[in-house]
Amino acid sequence: MTTSNSRTADHAIDTLFLDRWSPRAFTGEAMPQEALATLFEAARWAPSAGNGQPWFFVYGHRGTDAFARIYETLDDGNRRWTDKASVLAVILSRTHRRAANGELRPIYTHAFDTGAAWHALALQATLSGYHAHAMGGIDREAAMAALQVPDGFRVEAGLAIGKIAPRETLPEDLAVRETPSQRKPASEFAFEGFFTGEKP
Numbered sequence: 001m002t003t004s005n006s007r008t009a010d011h012a013i014d015t016l017f018l019d020r021w022s023p024r025a026f027t028g029e030a031m032p033q034e035a036l037a038t039l040f041e042a043a044r045w046a047p048s049a050g051n052g053q054p055w056f057f058v059y060g061h062r063g064t065d066a067f068a069r070i071y072e073t074l075d076d077g078n079r080r081w082t083d084k085a086s087v088l089a090v091i092l093s094r095t096h097r098r099a100a101n102g103e104l105r106p107i108y109t110h111a112f113d114t115g116a117a118w119h120a121l122a123l124q125a126t127l128s129g130y131h132a133h134a135m136g137g138i139d140r141e142a143a144m145a146a147l148q149v150p151d152g153f154r155v156e157a158g159l160a161i162g163k164i165a166p167r168e169t170l171p172e173d174l175a176v177r178e179t180p181s182q183r184k185p186a187s188e189f190a191f192e193g194f195f196t197g198e199k200p
């Protein structure tokens with residue numbers, strides 16, 4: 001058993017997996033570019049099908065036009081707290097690649113691979129004293145246009161990165177929810193032999 005960050009694992013794991021979580025209360029302090037580069041470096045070494053590395057990040061530091069462009073594409077709910085992120089990013093994946101015969105072919109694992117990369121980044125953020133919070137609440141079309149993303153890519157999620165602030169700095173309804181979440185047990189998703197999970 002491992003306990004950390006108000007979470008208890010059923011089996012012994014590194015505390016890093018419990019310490020990574022998605023807070024909303026950020027300090028808004030500047031993040032040195034070198035610290036951000038460390039996070040992207042962790043993403044860089046994620047595994048991917050055929051080593052295709054179909055992940056991309058477009059980012060902006062707080063106080064820049066690039067930050068504002070990303071902020072404007074987020075849902076209202078996410079805009080309530082991401083103004084205090086040190087860095088905002090949009091996580092993109094390449095959905096198609098051009099084959100030797102010129103044909104555009106879908107990359108079946110683009111989202112799977114990009115998920116691995118974002119999680120590597122999130123774990124490194126925790127190791128580096130930051131937190132990374134992914135957001136599906138983003139206007140994907142608006143983000144594609146605002147960030148000048150060409151066809152053949154998909155907006156997977158928004159991303160807020162920063163240093164944790166006290167929960168009291170959030171609006172009250174968010175402050176009461178500002179706590180690391182729990183998980184269903186592994187026995188509900190890992191089965192020996194046959195699938196015995198809940199039907200949709």
Ligand SMILES: Cc1cc2nc3c(=O)[nH]c(=O)nc-3n(C[C@H](O)[C@H](O)[C@H](O)COP(=O)(O)O)c2cc1C
Nearest residue numbers: 020021022023078133134135136137138157180181
């Ligand atoms: C793809 C994805 C989309 C998410 N979308 C949002 C979002 O729009 N807004 C938000 O506040 N949190 C969002 N989250 C955070 C999740 O709610 C959070 O990861 C989940 O509740 C587990 O909690 P934890 O990350 O703190 O362990 C998202 C996370 C992921 C991975």
